Amino acid sequence: xxxxxxxxxxxxxxxxxxxxxxxxxxxxxxxxxxxxxxxxxxxxxxxxxxxxxxxxxxxxxxxxxxxxxxxxxxxxxxxxxxxxxxxxxxxxxxxxxxxxxxxxxxxxxxxxxxxxxxxxxxxxxxxxxxxxxxxxxxxxxxxxxxxxxxxxxxxxxxxxxxxxxxxxxxxxxxxxxxxxxxxxxxxxxxxxxxxxxxxxxxxxxxxxxxxxxxxxxxxxxxxxxxxxxxxxxxxxxxxxxxxxxxxxxxxxxxxxxxxxxxxxxxxxxx
Amino acid sequence: xxxxxxxxxxxxxxxxxxxxxxxxxxxxxxxxxxxxxxxxxxxxxxxxxxxxxxxxxxxxxxxxxxxxxxxxxxxxxxxxxxxxxxxxxxxxxxxxxxxxxxxxxxxxxxxxxxxxxxxxxxxxxxxxxxxxxxxxxxxxxxxxxxxxxxxxxxxxxxxxxxxxxxxxxxxxxxxxxxxxxxxxxxxxxxxxxxxxxxxxxxxxxxxxxxxxxxxxxxxxxxxxxxxxxxxxxxxxxxxxxxxxxxxxxxxxxxxxxxxxxxxxxxx
Numbered sequence: 009x010x011x012x013x014x015x016x017x018x019x020x021x022x023x024x025x026x027x028x029x030x031x032x033x034x035x036x037x038x039x040x041x042x043x044x045x046x047x048x049x050x051x052x053x054x055x056x057x058x059x060x061x062x063x064x065x066x067x068x069x070x071x072x073x074x075x076x077x078x079x080x081x082x083x084x085x086x087x088x089x090x091x092x093x094x095x096x097x098x099x100x101x102x103x104x105x106x107x108x109x110x111x112x113x114x115x116x117x118x119x120x121x122x123x124x125x126x127x128x129x130x131x132x133x134x135x136x137x138x139x140x141x142x143x144x145x146x147x148x149x150x151x152x153x154x155x156x157x158x159x160x161x162x163x164x165x166x167x168x169x170x171x172x173x174x175x176x177x178x179x180x181x182x183x184x185x186x187x188x189x190x191x192x193x194x195x196x197x198x199x200x201x202x203x204x205x206x207x208x209x210x211x212x213x214x215x216x217x218x219x220x221x222x223x224x225x226x227x228x229x230x231x232x233x234x235x236x237x238x239x240x241x242x243x244x245x246x247x248x249x250x251x252x253x254x255x256x257x258x259x260x261x262x263x264x265x266x267x268x269x270x271x272x273x274x275x276x277x278x
Numbered sequence: 279x280x281x282x283x284x285x286x287x288x289x290x291x292x293x294x295x296x297x298x299x300x301x302x303x304x305x306x307x308x309x310x311x312x313x314x315x316x317x318x319x320x321x322x323x324x325x326x327x328x329x330x331x332x333x334x335x336x337x338x339x340x341x342x343x344x345x346x347x348x349x350x351x352x353x354x355x356x357x358x359x360x361x362x363x364x365x366x367x368x369x370x371x372x373x374x375x376x377x378x379x380x381x382x383x384x385x386x387x388x389x390x391x392x393x394x395x396x397x398x399x400x401x402x403x404x405x406x407x408x409x410x411x412x413x414x415x416x417x418x419x420x421x422x423x424x425x426x427x428x429x430x431x432x433x434x435x436x437x438x439x440x441x442x443x444x445x446x447x448x449x450x451x452x453x454x455x456x457x458x459x460x461x462x463x464x465x466x467x468x469x470x471x472x473x474x475x476x477x478x479x480x481x482x483x484x485x486x487x488x489x490x491x492x493x494x495x496x497x498x499x500x501x502x503x504x505x506x507x508x509x510x511x512x513x514x515x516x517x518x519x520x521x522x523x524x525x526x527x528x529x530x531x532x533x534x535x536x537x538x539x540x541x542x543x544x545x
Contacts, residue, residue, distance in 0.1 A: 082406050082407060082409070082410030083388075083406060084406060085406060092389075092393060092396075093396065096382060096393075097382040097383075097384055097385070098382060150380075151380025151381060151382065152379075152380050152381060152382065152393075153380070154344065154376045154378075154379060154380065155374070155376065155379055155380070155381075155394065155397075155441070156397055157344050158342045158343055158344050158369060158372065158374045159369055159394070159397040159398045159399075160365070160366040160367070160369040160370045160397070160398060160399045161396065161397035161398065161399060162369075162397070163366070269362075272365050272366070273346070273365070
């Protein structure tokens with residue numbers, strides 16, 4: 009397309025619908041008008057001055073459009089906020105549940121002064137994010153699951169976003185509590201990440217909600233309860249086991265990456 | 279440039295039927311709720327009729343790519359869902375209203391539909407316009423700023439229909455869409471169905487037979503997981519005799535066909 013605008017002669021011939029305007033020129037004029045706001049403005053003026061009956065008919069059309077238009081026009085921008093893409097409202101209470109558990113453990117830790125009693129915050133750190141992770145992708149915990157599961161947005165990216173939102177709240181809280189009780193960050197962070205990724209990995213097989221419940225109950229039954237009963241911290245949470253926790257997290261991430269389709273797939277049962 | 283035509287608008291259809299099911303079986307819990315159903319649906323409004331427990335909801339959920347068929351073949355918009363389909367591309371073209379749909383109570387109606395538009399990967403620049411159009415089509419534009427919790431049952435239903443429409447689907451699946459709508463709204467809704475059915479394949483499950491008579495081009499009658507009748511609403515009317523149960527001709531046809539099928543199954 010050239011930069012040349014429509015000549016005044018061509019424009020007035022176009023407005024008059026004159027047969028002098030050759031068909032190819034008329035096409036060129038119309039194509040140019042679609043792209044050029046200045047020439048459209050000139051066209052509007054030309055119509056107004058040289059063809060008042062057209063102008064009047066146009067006014068009637070505008071009037072009818074105004075009558076039919078809804079009282080509340082659509083906003084120019086979406087009202088929906090992008091943070092909903094990270095954490096839907098259903099996630100909130102479940103993240104809160106994890107925070108409450110961590111806070112209770114922290115208070116108990118502050119209250120105990122006898123040496124040798126295992127740190128509760130260390131014991132609950134692996135399971136604190138599981139409440140939120142369970143709600144990230146489970147029919148039981150998300151009222152909109154049925155609607156969401158049938159959309160193209162369903163899949164691993166959505167689950168990861170929500171899991172990240174859970175961790176973004178739970179990890180700083182645990183970090184604060186761990187710092188206040190003088191724990192080494194690696195001691196609670198690695199088990200916490202291993203359990204989160206492990207839940208997602210197991211979730212590709214049995215569903216995230218069930219995976220979180222199973223892992224949370226197993227940890228409570230086999231580690232937290234014996235530790236409280238014997239008043240001795242399990243060696244699993246000692247520095248010697250850190251490489252194993254890291255390895256578990258890596259394996260879980262690999263499983264999630266390999267089985268990513270499971271989050272978008274059709275359910276074989278309801 | 280002057281004008282851009284989306285290549286997708288000009289792409290020829292590669293499939294004969296929007297929904298093509300061959301002896302499809304779908305499990306609901308332990309029960310085989312859809313058991314050997316053959317179905318071919320093209321463009322138009324298709325009414326899915328049948329008594330409670332006939333497998334209508336399970337069939338709709340399988341068509342919405344929520345449930346995986348346990349057997350048989352199921353092709354949606356030319357995509358075989360039994361293989362390893364590109365579900366994302368397929369789901370962009372489907373609209374789905376579940377029988378009971380959950381929602382976030384604090385969302386406004388507009389936020390709810392926008393949230394669904396985002397999940398359906400509607401072009402971000404088109405979202406405000408598409409949402410407004412969907413809300414106007416169901417007559418909820420004046421309530422767009424209200425929160426979902428303040429809506430009545432009929433309005434919730436219409437919000438659900440709006441989210442199903444927001445991505446301009448080629449395959450629209452509505453499970454009991456007229457529940458809770460008052461008579462005037464149901465008339466509007468039938469007109470909306472006919473409009474959409476001009477270009478898309480619409481599947482409406484209902485047990486309100488008069489909706490089918492008024493809005494559908496085709497009727498599929500389901501019983502115990504199978505399609506026992508397919509035809510035009512008039513064929514359903516013709517199947518009934520004055521001696522059959524029902525107050526209107528189409529109701530008599532419905533009960534006549536169901537009775538025939540029950541007898542056939544007993545023999």
